[in-house]
Amino acid sequence: MNVRKKSADPKGVLTGVHYLDGDYAIAEGALAAGCRFFAGYPITPSTETAERFAERIPMVGGVFIQMEDEIASVAALIGASWAGLKAMTVTSGPGFSLMMENIGLACMMEVPIVIADVQRGGPSTGLPTLTGQGDMQQVKWGSHGDYEIIALSPDSPQECFDLTIKAFNLSEMFRVPVFIMTDECVGHMHEKVVIPPAEEIEIVERKWYEGPKDKYLPYKPDVDLVPFMVKAGDGYRFHTTGLTHDERGYPVINAECQDWCVRHLCDKIRLNADKIIEYKEDETDNAEIVVVSYGITSRVAWKAIQDARKAGIKVGSLRLITIWPFPDKRIEELAGKIKAFVVPEINLGQIKREVERAAKGKVPVYPVSHCGGWVHNPDNILKVIKEAAK
Amino acid sequence: MKPEDRVEGRHPMEEFLRMDRMPHIWCSGCGIGIVVTSFIEALQKSGLDPNKVCVCSGIGCTGRVAGYVKLDSFHTTHGRPVPFATGLKLANPELKVVVFSGDGDIVGIGGNHFIHAARRNMDIVVICVNNFNYAMTGGQVAATTPIGANLSTAPYGNFEYPFNLPYLAEACGATYVARWTCLHIRRVTKSIQEALQKRGFSFIEVITPCVTLYARRNRLGDGLNLLRYYYENSEIRHGADTRTLDIGYQGKIIVGKFVDIEKPTFLDCMNNHLRKVLGDKYQPWGVKS
Structure with missing residues (x-):
């Protein structure tokens, strides 16, 4: 893998021993991982993550915005990620269903974002305040078409913290949405959470492109299959679309390009599965x-x-x-x-x-x-x- | 010498167009290209660094604009360019973010996002090309279709009240609201330039003919006829009360600049408020020190 690592930005790291619930631990994990953009919509039992982020980010430097719905939340994350920030949101079943549209866009545009789903009983409004693990297939298949994502499942507030950092790292490494599939019990369970010093937290940097401007191809796979990325405003004047596209990011509407494009989205995860899987x-x-x-x-x-x-x-x-x-x-x-x-x-x-x-x-x-x-x-x-x- | 090497063989706007994607998909007689021309001219006149200007489009005929302008350009999902633009702008406040999309995208499926971005006074420019129908899918009735117009999903004519877009934008908090027909080329250009140079939520509606579907189905002649018809049936009334701007079927179209006010943007409000409440602990966002 072509991976560049550094230690965490101390501004976001609340080093110490804490007594936190899983939802709060996700917010702290995100801040420690360098997440500086959160767009979300309130939904039980996940709201505490948004609340914690909203409370903490003004002192860290970044943006919290409560959007009009979960569709807008994920759209905003993708925009923010293209502008160069690490971005996340959190939700539960009904909100997760609304997010599926732009999760597909994030996969297609190959944008790193992180989404935590604090699962509750479904289907539909189901059990707003009570636990469930019913979104485990939805996270894999919920948007239309063939694509691959990464999903992690924490069993404690400590793991909520640790796996949120891991989620950001994997997301940057593979230019793919990464999901933290927790649930109401872990989300609302208070336990000891140890947040290490910033220099002990390993952060993966985005695969920034550094070649000549006129040679940049947003979807040309690197040796590890993951294309290099640039950000808006840096003068690359790139194009990206939810349509089937070629290496330039230009739409090409035919079966050959579809085959190249979709296999690429799946292969970069499938062929790197050994580097991702943990149990x-x-x-x-x-x-x-x-x-x-x-x-x-x-x-x-x-x-x-x-x-x-x-x-x-x-x-x-x-x-x-x-x-x-x-x-x-x-x-x-x-x-x-x-x-x-x-x-x-x-x-x-x-x-x-x-x-x-x-x-x-x-x-x-x-x-x-x-x-x-x-x-x-x-x-x-x-x-x-x-x-x-x- | 190849044609593209000759000065006269080059398009005067090719610095801002993805020439490797031409020809575009728009029908002859369509008005979208004219609005793109106005946009590029406005951008050139605005003095903005084009490397800091982003275009976000959604889905539909106008949604294809992002694919043709040579800027950082994002072709997003249906109805979602406004929240996408919100994320871009907030994550990098140095960017000038333009949403360029159609009526179906912005106020049909994306209506909720539109009203909330206006309410927050998000510092973005929204150019809404209104052709009174869903054209990309074959001419279906839209939230902007005038009563009486015939479309494939209103085969006996539309009976739903359409949106009055400038009224909607103003009511939701937009700080700049204008409407033109696409043949008001210089005025559209000027409005876009003003919007680009302004801070705050700016909204420009541009009425364009859809020759292949709306015009043909309603027997309104060719593109040129309809361009002229809209232009000639428009009346410039700057500062008009936006409540009076409904558009009837083949009726008069009131155009002009209706709103141009100053108001702190979302980020201004966020920074001012949090600085006031949190004092020196607050880390301002997007403020040049």
Whole structure:
């Protein structure tokens, strides 16, 4: 990868040990990562991130603007990103649905932006104040056409902070929207959050183009497939569009260019998946059963895993930190060694589907589904682990 | 010597046009190109550094302007160039940001964004080419279609009240509001120049003929006929009460500059307010020290 790193700008870093909820930790992660533009619209249970950013940014130097809706919020982020700032917004289900249009534009224009989705129960207005994990497929497929994004899932306020920085770094590295897929529980959970000194926080700089002005091609892939970027006002007089386009960014409306353009958008993520994917494993080496979980559910599942181990079952844990791109390879490797997967999640099997796909039928995949409104009772997960181990 | 090497073979505005994208897609007789010419002339006269001028368009015939002007130019999603421009402008206040799009884009699907940007007095210029219909999709009824005009989704004629755009813009807080027909070339140019040189939310409506769809479906003759008709049926009334500016089907079009006031912009308000409340702790944004 062609990556330039530096340490964080101390202006945005609130170094110290704090007691924060996940929503606040996202705002602090963004400020530490160098985010200086936030455009958002209030929606429960995500609003606290916007509130925190609005309170903090005047002393850091940057812009907070409450837009007229979530469509406008993402449009403003893309504009701000083209002007050279790191930009983010935060939302929940209904707002996330509205954002899909311009998420597609951000993918097509290859613009780095970060969006946090503090999930609540859906569909529609659903459960405004209660938790859910029902947007895990929407984040991947919600806008029309083929494209790839990156999505991360934190399980604690500390991870909300850490993964927001990671989200910005990945976003700059790959010129792609990156999503923090948290939920109401993690968003409103208060825990210890350690914010390190600025010099210990590694920040990825945007891939700025430095060649001759008249040779700049906004969509010419570099060796790592990610094109170089410039910003508005620097005299490149570039063009960018949501239409299918060539290396110059000019619209070309035919099947050949569509093939080049869309494969590029997908390949830059798919072929770099190994550099993106992160997960945490526990006792998967000799496991018979592996519990695949993410976000708040991984903390509930941990209790069930421990209980199962006490009952003599060899259970491993695969906690997904990167949800998209999906860790197909690791799932397939494990599938060759274990007896079954168990996938608890607060939806009706959205990630279970992916585990099944990646396991290629080698072993059964047991869902532990929950429609939202609360987290699982660990006993329900334990019951399924026991059934899978039979 | 190749034709493009001869001085007389070059387009006088080619410094500002993406000549490698010509010919453009607009129909002969369409008025959009005339407005682009006015815009470029206004830009040249404004004395602004073209490297600091951005054009944002949405979707539709006029939405294609961003693809032809040789500036930092953004062809965004349908109805969203105004919030896109808001992000650009706020992230780099040195930029002069122009939204160049059609009536369907700006006040149809993008109406909510338009009224809020005007309310905030966002420092952007909005040029709205109004051809009374959705032309790119084949001539459908729009929020600007005069009552009685026939369009493919109003096959028995339009019966909905249309927007009066200058009234809407003024009511929402715009600091500069003008309307012309595209044949008022010098006046359109002057208005765009004034808007470019002004701080605040500026709105210029330009009435243009849609020859292929609106004119043909309503049997209004060719582009030149309709250009002339709009021009000749217009009446210049600077400072007119914007409540009186409704446009009837093939009726009189009141044109002119209706609003030109000074008012602190969004960023002025943000900086002034936060400095007052937070004192020295506040880090001003976009203010040259």
